[in-house]
Amino acid sequence: MCGTDGCLVKCSSVPCATPKNDTKDTSITINLDHGDPTMYESYWRKMGNKCDITFNGDDSLSYFANGKSLCWFLESKLEEQIKRLHNVVGNAIVDKYYIVVGTGSSQLMQAALYALSPTDQLEPISVVSATPFYSSYPEVTDFLKSGLHKWAGDARTFEKNRPYIEFITSPNNPDGVIREPVVNGNQGKLIYDLAYYWPQYTAITSPANHDVMLFTISKCTGHAGSRIGWTLVKDKEVARKMTKFMEISTIGVSKEAQLRAAKILEVVSDSCLDPKMENFFEYSQSLMTDRWQRLRQVVMANDFFVLQKYPLQYCLFTKDFCESHPAFAWLICKGGEEEDCQKLLKEHKIHTRSGRRFGSDLRNVRISILSRDEDFNIFLKKLMAIRGPTNEN
Amino acid sequence: MCGTDGCLVKCSSVPCATPKNDTKDTSITINLDHGDPTMYESYWRKMGNKCDITFNGDDSLSYFANGKSLCWFLESKLEEQIKRLHNVVGNAIVDKYYIVVGTGSSQLMQAALYALSPTDQLEPISVVSATPFYSSYPEVTDFLKSGLHKWAGDARTFEKNRPYIEFITSPNNPDGVIREPVVNGNQGKLIYDLAYYWPQYTAITSPANHDVMLFTISKCTGHAGSRIGWTLVKDKEVARKMTKFMEISTIGVSKEAQLRAAKILEVVSDSCLDPKMENFFEYSQSLMTDRWQRLRQVVMANDFFVLQKYPLQYCLFTKDFCESHPAFAWLICKGGEEEDCQKLLKEHKIHTRSGRRFGSDLRNVRISILSRDEDFNIFLKKLMAIRGPTNEN
Numbered sequence: 197m198c199g200t201d202g203c204l205v206k207c208s209s210v211p212c213a214t215p216k217n218d219t220k221d222t223s224i225t226i227n228l229d230h231g232d233p234t235m236y237e238s239y240w241r242k243m244g245n246k247c248d249i250t251f252n253g254d255d256s257l258s259y260f261a262n263g264k265s266l267c268w269f270l271e272s273k274l275e276e277q278i279k280r281l282h283n284v285v286g287n288a289i290v291d292k293y294y295i296v297v298g299t300g301s302s303q304l305m306q307a308a309l310y311a312l313s314p315t316d317q318l319e320p321i322s323v324v325s326a327t328p329f330y331s332s333y334p335e336v337t338d339f340l341k342s343g344l345h346k347w348a349g350d351a352r353t354f355e356k357n358r359p360y361i362e363f364i365t366s367p368n369n370p371d372g373v374i375r376e377p378v379v380n381g382n383q384g385k386l387i388y389d390l391a392y393y394w395p396q397y398t399a400i401t402s403p404a405n406h407d408v409m410l411f412t413i414s415k416c417t418g419h420a421g422s423r424i425g426w427t428l429v430k431d432k433e434v435a436r437k438m439t440k441f442m443e444i445s446t447i448g449v450s451k452e453a454q455l456r457a458a459k460i461l462e463v464v465s466d467s468c469l470d471p472k473m474e475n476f477f478e479y480s481q482s483l484m485t486d487r488w489q490r491l492r493q494v495v496m497a498n499d500f501f502v503l504q505k506y507p508l509q510y511c512l513f514t515k516d517f518c519e520s521h522p523a524f525a526w527l528i529c530k531g532g533e534e535e536d537c538q539k540l541l542k543e544h545k546i547h548t549r550s551g552r553r554f555g556s557d558l559r560n561v562r563i564s565i566l567s568r569d570e571d572f573n574i575f576l577k578k579l580m581a582i583r584g585p586t587n588e589n
Numbered sequence: 590m591c592g593t594d595g596c597l598v599k600c601s602s603v604p605c606a607t608p609k610n611d612t613k614d615t616s617i618t619i620n621l622d623h624g625d626p627t628m629y630e631s632y633w634r635k636m637g638n639k640c641d642i643t644f645n646g647d648d649s650l651s652y653f654a655n656g657k658s659l660c661w662f663l664e665s666k667l668e669e670q671i672k673r674l675h676n677v678v679g680n681a682i683v684d685k686y687y688i689v690v691g692t693g694s695s696q697l698m699q700a701a702l703y704a705l706s707p708t709d710q711l712e713p714i715s716v717v718s719a720t721p722f723y724s725s726y727p728e729v730t731d732f733l734k735s736g737l738h739k740w741a742g743d744a745r746t747f748e749k750n751r752p753y754i755e756f757i758t759s760p761n762n763p764d765g766v767i768r769e770p771v772v773n774g775n776q777g778k779l780i781y782d783l784a785y786y787w788p789q790y791t792a793i794t795s796p797a798n799h800d801v802m803l804f805t806i807s808k809c810t811g812h813a814g815s816r817i818g819w820t821l822v823k824d825k826e827v828a829r830k831m832t833k834f835m836e837i838s839t840i841g842v843s844k845e846a847q848l849r850a851a852k853i854l855e856v857v858s859d860s861c862l863d864p865k866m867e868n869f870f871e872y873s874q875s876l877m878t879d880r881w882q883r884l885r886q887v888v889m890a891n892d893f894f895v896l897q898k899y900p901l902q903y904c905l906f907t908k909d910f911c912e913s914h915p916a917f918a919w920l921i922c923k924g925g926e927e928e929d930c931q932k933l934l935k936e937h938k939i940h941t942r943s944g945r946r947f948g949s950d951l952r953n954v955r956i957s958i959l960s961r962d963e964d965f966n967i968f969l970k971k972l973m974a975i976r977g978p979t980n981e982n
Contacts, residue, residue, distance in 0.1 A: 230652060232651050232652050232653065233650060233651075234650055234651055236650060237647045237650055240645070240646035240647035240650070241646075241647045243646045243647075244646075245645065245646075246646065247644075247645065247646030248643055248644070248645055248646070249643065249644050250641055250642065250643040250644075251640075251641065251642050251643075251849055252633070252638065252640065252641055253633035253634075253636045253637075253638075253639065253640030253641070253853065253856070254630045254633035254634045254636075255814075256812070256814035256815065257626060257627055257629060257630055257633070257811045257812055257813060257814055258625050258626075258627055258813060258814055259623060259625050259807075259813045259814060260625065299692050299816075299839040299842075299843065300839055300840050302837070302838065302839055302840050303838060303839045306838070310732075310733065320734075332837070335837050336837060336838075339703075339834075339837050340703065340733050340735040340736075340737055341713075341735055341736030341737050342733040342734055342735060342736070343733075343734030343735070343736065344733060344734050414652075418650045419649070419650055420650060420651060420652045420840075421648075421649035421650055421651055421652060421841075421843070421844035421845075422649065422843055422844065422845060423692075423839060423840065423841060423842065423843045423844075424843075441732075444695070444725070444728050444729060444732050445695065445696060445699070445729075445838070446692040446693055446695055446696045446816060446839070447693050447695050447813075447816065448814075448816060449692075449816065449843075450692065450814070450815055450816045450817075450842075450843040450845065450846035451814035451815065451816075451846075452814075452815060452843065452845040452846045452849050453843035453844075453845045453846055456644055456845050460646065463646070
């Protein structure tokens, strides 16, 4: 039966021409605004009790973790499994890096801004990112009207002879494109947001080794509810300041979430190394490949939308050429500049995020590809039914 | 053998004249700077597997919780158990209150400041608290140089005809005193920090029913490592803004931590209602009573220190008169104003927090009473050996 895991995996090798049948009511509203990664539930169900973790009443009462880490609240088990996974996947260098754990990577973005902002300046430092940029960057930078940093918009229009902090999101959220720094001034500090630099989304072309690199378990394994992110930091003083931010902001990070994350990452690494286990990244890549193939077919059959294209690249992890299959589709309405794609899709009961939120056009929307099967299938059915706003009356 | 739970409970009814014997090396440094609540481990060990909670690999992947709560990331099980416990203990009204969960109450302090700060003013609103105030308030208010709010120090010297936000900590951290608002201006917004308003620390004299009330599991059950706090909020718009803060700051709160906290609170309520279980608050109160009795004896025998005194009050929960047994001792050196109590104790390998950090004197220190038995016992031995700085040369 379609809509089950077995069928999805099968479809990844034998592309389906049309959305699969589903018994769910297709008249309901589908919310693909957030990147809620429930797609991954199927893999973790298959793992049965391999990831089970039990907490006793007397576990983890203390604020402090056991580790001797600079980040005093970081559980040593989590530190170990983060390093192991990066080594297994080959997507980042970990030797000689400090690890700072956070309540998701959102908190770490703020910790990084805090650590990299000069404290001896009268004016807040400018924070930029190239459009389309992750919609949260302006908000996390400015929501407290901080005197340390202020959002300065598109990195492409920033005057390079001033101090700045640039967010480089690669692959990019919302459009999945591989990115490099844009401003390239000599007074810049760079924060690499590598939340999507995992094999299910993109080719791993080299181990990243930037000064500050953000990761999150939400988009790696799908455990967004745990709120666990981490930063690999080269400079000790920056790591110390980020840790200080975490201390003031939340006095550390939930021990339960850290220890469970350690367990999950351990199983992911195991699955890559043990031929008897189903490789997490191969499984996830196959789901993503199938979804993108079906989405592209629907979009091609419909003359009203366009999707971003991605080059083939050699992946050091899969040891094969592969195309990107981003966590979000960056869909463009072919109409004029006044075309409001988010509004159009909302009329068809598909909630998405408008390009405007990413510093881009009304014609664009970001659509999550990480929903559960049944929602993704209904989404395709709804999308297939759209013939543009002119046909709607 | 002394230093075990049995002995402590026995000592609470039969006061010990001297610190108990302990096999641990007494030359080590004892850190009582933080209020790390490891004292509670003994109760939770006794509970065996009653609080066990297991997470499967496919649990809680989503950012969202199931509840229909305004606070969209709040687990409904936690909401239910928070309400139940307040009803069992009688320390706060919950009917018609919104609950906002946070990564510890530190994050909720910031969320409350965010929600209560006016957005239409050019100047940041003043934030005050009466000295001695919790040492984190200045830091959480000012660490991002926010344009929304700024720390304005002691509530007692604040001019009442201007807008302000006042933190009222009751029982107070650091000195355990029951508090009321101090400024009493007509442009004030009040945040009640009720972290210590539980029966083991103080008499429950009436159910609190203020507009904004902060609580934390760290000081209620001892599970500081979970980083779970909650706010009871009367006004819907304030609750909505606090939820928005949590959304931007960390996209919610760890589901594992919330679900485990729900389990722990459930067992605490059960222990109060089921005569076959050891009542959590009676047990904890007995530990605290014992520690305070022994501490007062050491301080009385030593002419150099003074401790805060507390009145007897009738407790609606225990249905008896009881004295306060705060989580911290507020110790005062009898010497002159230049006496640095924190420095003196540090020379005797006792780490405490200086009164200066609380807007108070160098003569004062805050000392955690919530350490493990062996550390508390060594602390008493070290304290007993001190005869004042003049005897030290």
